[in-house]
C-alpha cells in the first residue's frame with residue numbers, strides 16, 4: 750500500500766493555500782504523487798453534496814443530519830478512489846489530499862450533541878475505512894485557526910475571487926462549533942495539529958508551510 754497525507758481544517762483555515770505549497774515542495778523534492786481535492790464539485794459523484802450545500806434540503810446545515818450528510822461526502826470519495834487513485838495507491842504510490850474523511854469529522858460531528866460526538870467519530874471511521882474500504886491517512890495535518898481569524902480570511906477570499914459563501918461558510922455559529930469539534934476530533938484520532946495563530950496574530954503562510962513540511966518529510970521517511 751502507498752501513503753496518504755491529508756490537509757484538514759475548518760473553512761478558511763488555509764488548507765488550499767498550504768496544499769498548493771505542499772504539492773509544489775514535494776514535486777521539487779522529485780517525488781511522484783497524485784493530488785486530490787475534496788469535495789469533487791465538478792464530478793457527478795458530488796451531486797448530493799451540491800444539493801446539500803446549495804440549500805435544497807434546507808437552508809441550515811442542521812437540516813441534514815450528521816450521518817446522512819457524511820454519506821454524501823463519503824460516496825464522492827469512494828467514486829474517486831475507484832476511478833482515479835485506488836490503483837496508484839495500492840501499488841505503493843503517494844497521495845496528497847486537500848480534505849478527506851476527516852472533513853466529515855470537522856463539519857458533521859458538530860451537529861451531534863456533545864455527549865454523542867465520540868459515537869459519531871467511531872461510526873465515521875468504521876463506515877469509510879472498514880466498510881467502504883477507503884484508505885486511512887498516514888498523516889493528517891490539522892490547521893487550527895480560531896473562528897474570528899477564519900472569518901476575516903473567508904470574507905477576503907470571497908472578495909478576491911468573486912465567489913459567494915455556501916450554507917456552511919455563511920453560518921458563523923456553525924463555524925465556531927466546527928472549530929471546537931475539529932479540535933476534539935484531532936485529539937480523538939491523533940491528528941497532527943498546527944497552531945496557525947501565535948501571540949494573537951495569524952502566522953505567515955511560509956512559517957506554517959515550514960512546519961507542515963517538517964511533518965510531511967518525517968512521514969515520508971518512515
Ligand SMILES: Nc1ncnc2c1ncn2[C@@H]1O[C@H](COP(=O)(O)OP(=O)(O)O)[C@@H](O)[C@H]1O
Pocket residue numbers: 758759760761762763764765766767902903905906909951952953954957
Ligand atoms: N497564514 C495566512 N495568513 C494570511 N492569509 C492567509 C493565510 N493562509 C491563507 N490565507 C488566505 O486566507 C484565505 C483562505 O485560505 P484557503 O487556503 O482558501 O482556505 P481553505 O482552503 O481552508 O478554505 C485565502 O484568501 C488565503 O490567501
Ligand SMILES: [Mg+2]
Pocket residue numbers: 764765766
Ligand atoms: Mg479550500
